[in-house]
Amino acid sequence: MNSLRLHGHREPISVLDLGLTDAQRAALASECAIVPVPPGEARHPWLLQPVACLARTAEVVVYIDADVIVTRPLHDLIERARVGGIVVFPDALPDRWFAEWHEIFGLAEPLRRQTYVNSG
Numbered sequence: 296m297n298s299l300r301l302h303g304h305r306e307p308i309s310v311l312d313l314g315l316t317d318a319q320r321a322a323l324a325s326e327c328a329i330v331p332v333p334p335g336e337a338r339h340p341w342l343l344q345p346v347a348c349l350a351r352t353a354e355v356v357v358y359i360d361a362d363v364i365v366t367r368p369l370h371d372l373i374e375r376a377r378v379g380g381i382v383v384f385p386d387a388l389p390d391r392w393f394a395e396w397h398e399i400f401g402l403a404e405p406l407r408r409q410t411y412v413n414s415g
Contacts, residue, residue: 296326298365310361311347313340339399341414360414383412 296308308327312320320329330350332343348356355376357369372382389410397406 296323298363299359299369300326302365302368304365304369306357307351307353309347309350311343313343342400344414358414385410386413 296310299306299308309330310323310327311330311332313332315323315329323329328350330347333346344358348358355373357373357376359365376382390408391411392406392408394406396402
């Protein structure tokens with residue numbers, strides 16, 4: 296959040312609580328909305344990403360992993376999305392591939408070996 300704020304972003308921020316402590320929730324509360332994980336069976340955190348994105352109504356949603364540091368303003372990318380574009384980035388490891396993904400994600404088709412979009 297700090298890196299977003301340092302680059303002039305004042306948009307609302309939602310954080311998905313995947314096990315924050317009370318102290319961490321208190322530290323974040325002044326800058327963001329804490330979104331609880333919906334009750335139900337445990338799911339892989341990657342599959343919970345949409346929960347925070349859907350927590351509030353927004354014209355444009357920017358999804359950023361908590362361990363990412365924003366190094367420049369995102370205004371131009373947000374504007375591209377606002378006019379109908381989709382902004383994604385290729386994963387930094389183009390050969391990354393795990394056979395386990397087929398089972399984890401319950402895929403009906405075999406995995407393809409190709410560069411994929413980074414989910415963070």
